[in-house]
Amino acid sequence: MINKEFDTTTYVKQMASLLDLQLPDEYVDGVVANFDRIRVIAQVVNEFPLPEEVEAAPVFEP
Numbered sequence: 006m007i008n009k010e011f012d013t014t015t016y017v018k019q020m021a022s023l024l025d026l027q028l029p030d031e032y033v034d035g036v037v038a039n040f041d042r043i044r045v046i047a048q049v050v051n052e053f054p055l056p057e058e059v060e061a062a063p064v065f066e067p
Contacts, residue, residue, distance in 0.1 A: 011044070013037045017033060018033070
């Protein structure tokens with residue numbers, strides 16, 4: 006996997022364009038800030054080690 010720095014602003018603008026979402030310029034900074042927060046939280050989850058023998062449950066049961 007190529008390790009490139011993720012550009013959140015570019016991502017937000019491209020996704021808004023792909024989804025035909027009219028994102029006003031004054032909201033872009035707030036959306037980018039929220040995506041950066043989400044990335045930090047997701048990184049903690051994604052870096053949690055799981056053994057290879059773990060299987061996804063077909064049904065969630067709390």
